[in-house]
Amino acid sequence: MAKEYSTEELARRFIDHREIQNLMGKYALLVMICKDADLVKNFWVPAAENPVLAVNNGYYVGTDAISSYYSAIAENYAKKASAAKEVFPKQLGGKPAGELFGVGEDHPRPLTSPIIEIAEDEKSAKGLWQVMGVDNSLTEYGPLSTWCWGYAAADFLYEKKSWKIWHLCFFQELVTPCAQDWTKPFSLEKDPVFSGFSGSCLPEPTIKRNLYQAYSPKREYTAPPRIPEPYRTFRETFSYGPND
């Protein structure tokens, strides 16, 4: 049975809701503009026990592992910016690396359908969002837009008068080039002009595990991450981090 809150408590909890939405909104906007390298220091609780980023194929555990994941994304953008200079010498030839960083990249991650639960003790919170994402990139196939819809689910901690991420799951559900039927086989042809854009790589997760399978016609029916439920303290609810 959910607790009955006083109006003062409700007002505070409403503000908590808004702050968590603001936090995740800022996170998503920074991902869009390729500021991945800044995410860990700005969004994760520095002193939390086992902070986690979860993606479809596993958990990055600890701020070093999470940082290595986001740093690799930033390095890939830097490499692609350098390659873009070769492909578009007229437009980009004279630009310094700092100015070129992120050229051709746009990764909107609009967050919809929020469900947020603040713990009764107000020390932690949980959130779930649907993500209407798209990756617009320069790739070995040429400029390409790829739908990247999915779900974000997170545990938050309240520390030093602000909410920060403790565990974040960012799961991709529908990954398919725009204007394709994702239920039908399709192939993309590599464009030799863009050969310099191949070879993006990410570090292996700390715990490699199939956490969420992106859609394919052969996939068994797959539910989104679990919906947060009202809870008293974090010990009494489930975690979006690894349980083992």
Place this chain on the structure above:
Amino acid sequence: MKQFSEEERIRRVWDKEQAKSVICKNMYYMAANERKKALDSLWVKEEPHCKTASYGKNWGYYVGMDEIRRYYLDGNPFGEKGTMNCHPVATIRVEEAEDGKTIRCQWYNASYESRFINGSLAGLWITEKGNADLIREADGFRIWHYFIGVDMQLEAGTPYAAQPVDLPDEENPVAVEFGSPTFKMKAYNTRYNYYPYPSIPEPYLSYDPAQGCGPEANPNYKNRKGDAS
């Protein structure tokens, strides 16, 4: 509009948050294919709300929880390998009645599904105007009337221009799925997006069936053979 006290305002703000949460949970249950759980935990439980509950789409209304279950559970096209759906809740507007007994919501879905159409799996884009009237029961706000105005459904990878204007219902997978509602009628007009039903929720005193998203508010309800075009 009534001037609410600070305490009332806070309560009302929280009511609206709860209403949004109900609508979003419904979306996640739909995506999880937990339709029974959605009906059991989010929809009205008390009589006479159950008798007057409605679930409408462009082609009419299922009225009463038994009829809604007939559509939503018995006609569920999801669950098989390769199927999925996601109807995100965006751009939501919420208004609570001054008497605090009901809440009206409107939102927009840019949605995708994978479902079998004539035996073949197909990806679908679907854009919809979502609407709900929630009513306060003993344990909180619950869905009483739910109406989805389907503006467009299109097989993925297909140009919209290739789809016939006024797609016949029998060729429209969303219409086919909607089956045989309690009130079969043209309930939503896709030709003119300024069609007045369901209206955008505005501040209101108390629930008026003529303003909600149940069948009584539909301009074609009085003449159920009416044509919304």
